[in-house]
Amino acid sequence: MKNKINNDNFISESVLKIGSVSEVKGKNILVRVDKNKNAPHLIFDGKIIKNVSVGSYVKIAKGYNEIIGKIEGEFISEDKNLENNNYTSKNNKIKRFLNVTLVGYIDNSIFRQGLKELPLIENDCYLLNDLEFNCIHSFAKIEDDKIKLGYLLNETNTPIELGVDKLFASHIGVFGNTGSGKSYTLSKIYYELLNKYKENTNFQKNAKFILIDFNGEYAIENDNDNIIVEKALKSRFFLSTSKSDKDRFPIPESEINDLTFWSILLKxxxxxxxxxxxxxxxxxxxxxxxxxxxxxxxxxxxxxxxxxxxxxxxxxxxxxxxxxxxxxxxxxxxxxxxxxxxxxxxxxxxxxxxxxxxxxxxxxxxxxxxxxxxxxxxxxxxxxxxxxxxxxxxxxxxxxxxxxxxxxxxxxxxxxxxxxxxxRLESKFNEITKVFAVTNEDKIIINKKPLIVVNLNDVNVEMKKIIPLVICKYYYEFFKKNNLDRENYLNIIVDEAHNILSRNSIRESETWKDYRLETFEEIIKEGRKFGVFLTISSQRPFDISDTIISQLHNYFLHRLINNKDIEAIGRTVSYLDKISFDSLSILPQGGCILAGLSADLPVVMKIDKLPDENKPYNETIVLTKKWK
Structure with a gap:
C-alpha cells in the first residue's frame, strides 16, 4: 500500500510539473516551461485541467517548503543550442518562460501571505491540485463565522466565503461605473450579514447600520419594501426639501447648538x-x-x-x-x-x-x-x-x-x-426644519431595528451634502464618547459617496469643503477605536479624497472606464497586483475584484444572485418593453 501511495505521488508530480526556476530577482522570478507542457490543457486524475496561463497560480517546491506564485506574464525565445539541433518539431525550438510574482506559502495545508524564503534556481514548479487551489482561495478559517458572496469568475465551482470579523470590522469600499453592479454588490454584502444575524437579540441590541441613500435605491414608500432586508427590520426616513409632510430625521439639540453647523448652513x-x-x-x-x-x-x-x-x-x-x-x-x-x-x-x-x-x-x-x-x-x-x-x-x-x-x-x-x-436665513431654516426634528438623545440611538435607511432622493443638492454630514457627525461623536469599551457596533454606509466626499467641488467654499472632508477623514482614521466603521460606494473614486480611499481595508472593484478613476485606484489601493489592476476596465457586469484584509490574495469573483424582492431599486429600463 505504501508503494502505491508513492507511485500515486510520483504520477501526480510528473503530470503537474510544468518547469523549473531559471532566474530569481527578489519576489519576481522566471520559470522555464518544459517543452512537453505547452498544451492549453492537461489530463489529470481523469479530468481535463487548465494548463498554466496568465493570472493563475503555481507552486514551487524548495525541499519541504511549498512557495506559491502568481503568473503575471509570459514570453518565448528561440532555443539556440547548436549542439542539439535535431528537433522532431519546430515547436520544440521554442522556449517558453513565465514571469511569476511570489505571493505566499502553504504551511500545514494553510495558505500564508508573505514570504519567509525565496526559491533557488532549478527548483521545480507545479500546477496546483484541487486541494491546494481551494486552500489558496479559502479566506476564512473553518471555525470562523462566514458569509458567501459569490464564486470565482473563471472557476464557478469555487465559492468565495469571507469571515464576518475580517470584513465588517473594517472600512469597505465598493467602486464601479454605472451599470457595473456596485449597488447590487453593496446590497448583497449587507443582505447576507443581516439575514445571518437578524434573529439574534445581541445583534439587534448592539449593531447599527445607517445607509445614506442619495438616489432612492434602497427604500421605497410601500409595504412591500424588502430591499436588502424586510421592512420590519429597518427604519426608513424619506426626507424632502420640497414637501413639508415627509419624514424628519431626529437629531439632538446639541447638534444644532453648534457654531460650525450654522456657519456652514448659512455660508x-x-x-x-x-x-x-x-x-x-x-x-x-x-x-x-x-x-x-x-x-x-x-x-x-x-x-x-x-x-x-x-x-x-x-x-x-x-x-x-x-x-x-x-x-x-x-x-x-x-x-x-x-x-x-x-x-x-x-x-x-x-x-x-x-x-x-x-x-x-x-x-x-x-x-x-x-x-x-x-x-x-x-x-x-x-x-x-x-x-x-x-x-x-x-x-x-x-x-x-x-x-x-x-x-x-x-x-x-x-x-x-x-x-x-x-x-439667507429664511430659506435655509425652511429647508432644515423640513428634514430634521429635534428630539431626545436616547430616542435616536436606542432603536431595535438594526438598519436605518435615509432616503435623500427628494432633497436638493445643497442639503444632500449637509444632511449626511450632520447625521454621521452626530453618531460618530456619540460613539466616541459612549462606546469606549466597543460593546456596540456602527457601520455608516454611504452610497454614491462622491456626493459628500468630493474634493473638487466648485459650488462651495473652501471652509465647508475642508470641514466635511476632515469630518469623514477622522471617522475613517479613528473610528475603529470606538466601534465605528465606514462603507462607501461610488462610481467616481477620482473625486474622493485619497486619504479616505487609502484608509479602506476591503475593496470590491467593479468595471472602471475613466482613466482618472483607474489611476486613483492604482494610486491608493495597495492590495492589487498588476493582473488585477489591468483587468479593471474589462470586467463583466456583476464581476468584481475582491482585495483587502479579508482576502489573502486579490481575486476576480462573480457576485451571487439576490432574491428579486431584496434587489436595489435601480435596474436599467428596458426601452423595447416600454415602446412595444
Whole structure:
C-alpha cells in the first residue's frame, strides 16, 4: 500500500510539473516551461485541467517548503543550442518562460501571505491540485463565522466565503461605473450579514447600520419594501426639501447648538458673519430670555424701543415694522406668535405720527419720551406667545433675528456685511426644519431595528451634502464618547459617496469643503477605536479624497472606464497586483475584484444572485418593453 501511495505521488508530480526556476530577482522570478507542457490543457486524475496561463497560480517546491506564485506574464525565445539541433518539431525550438510574482506559502495545508524564503534556481514548479487551489482561495478559517458572496469568475465551482470579523470590522469600499453592479454588490454584502444575524437579540441590541441613500435605491414608500432586508427590520426616513409632510430625521439639540453647523448652513464669512452668528447663538441675554414668554416680550420691546429712540438717521424709515415682519415670517412656520399680525398693524398705525414727529424734532440720543414707551410696552404686552410651538430651530432663528436688528441699530455691524447672511436665513431654516426634528438623545440611538435607511432622493443638492454630514457627525461623536469599551457596533454606509466626499467641488467654499472632508477623514482614521466603521460606494473614486480611499481595508472593484478613476485606484489601493489592476476596465457586469484584509490574495469573483424582492431599486429600463 505504501508503494502505491508513492507511485500515486510520483504520477501526480510528473503530470503537474510544468518547469523549473531559471532566474530569481527578489519576489519576481522566471520559470522555464518544459517543452512537453505547452498544451492549453492537461489530463489529470481523469479530468481535463487548465494548463498554466496568465493570472493563475503555481507552486514551487524548495525541499519541504511549498512557495506559491502568481503568473503575471509570459514570453518565448528561440532555443539556440547548436549542439542539439535535431528537433522532431519546430515547436520544440521554442522556449517558453513565465514571469511569476511570489505571493505566499502553504504551511500545514494553510495558505500564508508573505514570504519567509525565496526559491533557488532549478527548483521545480507545479500546477496546483484541487486541494491546494481551494486552500489558496479559502479566506476564512473553518471555525470562523462566514458569509458567501459569490464564486470565482473563471472557476464557478469555487465559492468565495469571507469571515464576518475580517470584513465588517473594517472600512469597505465598493467602486464601479454605472451599470457595473456596485449597488447590487453593496446590497448583497449587507443582505447576507443581516439575514445571518437578524434573529439574534445581541445583534439587534448592539449593531447599527445607517445607509445614506442619495438616489432612492434602497427604500421605497410601500409595504412591500424588502430591499436588502424586510421592512420590519429597518427604519426608513424619506426626507424632502420640497414637501413639508415627509419624514424628519431626529437629531439632538446639541447638534444644532453648534457654531460650525450654522456657519456652514448659512455660508458665513470668517471675519464678520461668523462672529455675528456666535453672538446670536451664545449671548447669555438672548439664550436665557428666549426660554420664557416674559423674556421674549422684553427682548422685542427693547429692540423696538432702541430702533425708535436710538436708531440713526441711516436706518430705514420703517425699520421697526421690518422687524415685526421678520417675526411674522417666523410665525408662518411655527405659530409661536398667533396674533403677531394684529400687533404689527397696531404698531404701524398707532406710532407712525409719533415716530415722524420725533425725527423732525431731532430728539437727542438716549432721550425716551415716557408716553411713547408706555404705549409701545402696552402693544408688545398684547403679543400672545405660544411656547409649546417653539422648538430649538425656532428659538435659534428668533435669537438671530433679534440680534441682527439690535447690532444694526446700534451700529456694531454694517448692513452690507451681515445682510447677505441674514437674507439667507429664511430659506435655509425652511429647508432644515423640513428634514430634521429635534428630539431626545436616547430616542435616536436606542432603536431595535438594526438598519436605518435615509432616503435623500427628494432633497436638493445643497442639503444632500449637509444632511449626511450632520447625521454621521452626530453618531460618530456619540460613539466616541459612549462606546469606549466597543460593546456596540456602527457601520455608516454611504452610497454614491462622491456626493459628500468630493474634493473638487466648485459650488462651495473652501471652509465647508475642508470641514466635511476632515469630518469623514477622522471617522475613517479613528473610528475603529470606538466601534465605528465606514462603507462607501461610488462610481467616481477620482473625486474622493485619497486619504479616505487609502484608509479602506476591503475593496470590491467593479468595471472602471475613466482613466482618472483607474489611476486613483492604482494610486491608493495597495492590495492589487498588476493582473488585477489591468483587468479593471474589462470586467463583466456583476464581476468584481475582491482585495483587502479579508482576502489573502486579490481575486476576480462573480457576485451571487439576490432574491428579486431584496434587489436595489435601480435596474436599467428596458426601452423595447416600454415602446412595444
Amino acid at each position: 458665513a464669512t470668517e471675519q464678520t458673519q461668523k462672529p455675528f452668528l456666535n453672538s446670536s447663538l451664545f449671548k447669555k441675554t438672548l439664550v436665557e430670555h428666549t426660554k420664557t414668554e416674559n423674556g421674549i416680550k422684553a427682548l422685542i420691546y427693547n429692540t423696538l424701543s432702541t430702533i425708535l429712540t436710538q436708531g440713526s438717521r441711516n436706518l430705514d424709515k420703517d425699520f421697526h415694522i421690518f422687524f415685526l415682519d421678520e417675526l411674522f415670517k417666523l410665525n408662518n412656520s411655527s405659530s409661536v406668535f398667533p396674533n403677531i399680525k394684529d400687533v404689527r398693524n397696531r404698531l404701524k398705525s398707532g406710532l407712525k405720527t409719533d415716530y415722524g414727529n420725533w425725527i423732525l424734532e431731532n430728539i437727542k440720543h438716549g432721550e425716551k419720551p415716557n408716553e411713547f414707551l408706555f404705549k409701545l410696552k402696552e402693544i408688545v404686552q398684547s403679543l400672545v406667545i405660544d411656547l409649546s410651538k417653539q422648538n430649538s430651530f425656532v428659538k435659534i432663528r428668533l435669537q438671530i433675528i433679534i440680534n441682527y436688528f439690535d447690532v444694526i441699530t446700534k451700529g456694531y455691524y454694517s448692513k452690507e456685511h451681515i445682510g447677505p447672511l441674514y437674507n
